[in-house]
Amino acid sequence: MICAAILGLGRWGRSLVTSVQGKSDDIRFVAAHTPTRARAEEFCAAQGLRFCDSYDAILRDPEIDAVVIATPHSQHLDQVRRAAAAGKHVFVEKPLALDHGDALRAVEAADRAGVVLAVGFVRRFHPSVCDVRARLKDGRLGTICGIVGQQTSGTGPFLPAGGWRADPAESPAAAMTAIGVHLLDHMIEFAGRIGEVECRVARRGAAPVDDTTSVLLAFESGASGLLFCCLSTGPYYNLSVYGTGGHAEVSESTLENFRFTPIPDAAPTGPVKAPPPEIVRRPGFDMLRAELEDFARAIVERRPFLVPIADVLHGAEVFDAIVRSAQTGAPVRLKGPA
Secondary structure: OEEEEEEOOOHHHHHHHHHHOOOOOOEEEEEEEOOOHHHHHHHHHHHOOEEOOOHHHHHHOOOOOEEEEOOOHHHHHHHHHHHHHOOOEEEEEOOOOOOHHHHHHHHHHHHHHOOOEEEEOHHHHOHHHHHHHHHHHOOOOOOEEEEEEEEEOOOHHHOOOOOHHHOOOOOOOOHHHHHHHHHHHHHHHHHOOEEEEEEEEEOOOOOOOOOEEEEEEEEOOOOEEEEEEEOOOOOEEEEEEEEOOEEEEEEOOOOOEEEEEEOOEEOOOOOEEOOOOEEEEOOOOOHHHHHHHHHHHHHHHOOOOOOOHHHHHHHHHHHHHHHHHHHHOOOEEOOOOO
8 A cells, every 4th residue: 555645735636635545455645735734624634634734744754655746837846856856756747847848857856766757647547548549559440640639628717816727837828738738648649749739829718817729730650630628618528539440539528438430341332331330438437546546556566657758758848849839829840759
């Protein structure tokens, strides 16, 4: 059993704790730290967490094996470095950092210390996304032609003024930082490295920051991608992967629905026959618990976390390019691998 501390007890930090507390045989939270102690004490008492007055107190505690970080993005690098130096394994919420240089420095710190560094791209764990992965691996999808991703939420108008999520410096490229990075992560996994991006952002609702992002992506493989995310509309999620062998789709805000439609069979002398699609529904899956348990098992079993660090670092490079394109309105080409 891995004993972990939570750093940051906002909405998402609390969700991470409650996903496993009292439910998992792999990981449990034993301690917490956040700058706003008064607002956290009741939650800590209910979850059996010891409140620590400082991050240093967490890092000095020999009972704590790992730190789970759910803090503002700009703080991640320093917090990862300090945890690694203290010999603590680290799970950090996405994005790992706000630019590729800081992401690389965080990875280097974990590598030097020999600790597991996991980044919370939670949607990789959902069975519907695993269905896409399986059909790509076994060849049923064929060669990827393109990917279209859409993710929206209505959280933008409710971001508290003065809060860190309402700070444009913490949320570059509008909705990209909050939700679009999930779609980008899927695209990198399923279609490989990205060579060029072109991004447009806008403020269309009552959010205190730009809330709408559209990105055109060109993959090194020749595939293309379209990404749309918005914080000022109804919640929705759709990932469509188009291959020469068929079309795989994960849809709805909960990712519960998976659909795979193989390409039609052409009869020698008759009309094209459209085969019936495969449809799978998987309600109620807890992605947060799945990712934290995989983090714990990666520590115990000394194996990689499901989300490869190479993909995380390439995602950080692409994110940098998207931010530059959003600022200039022009396409940005990425450098190839060294």
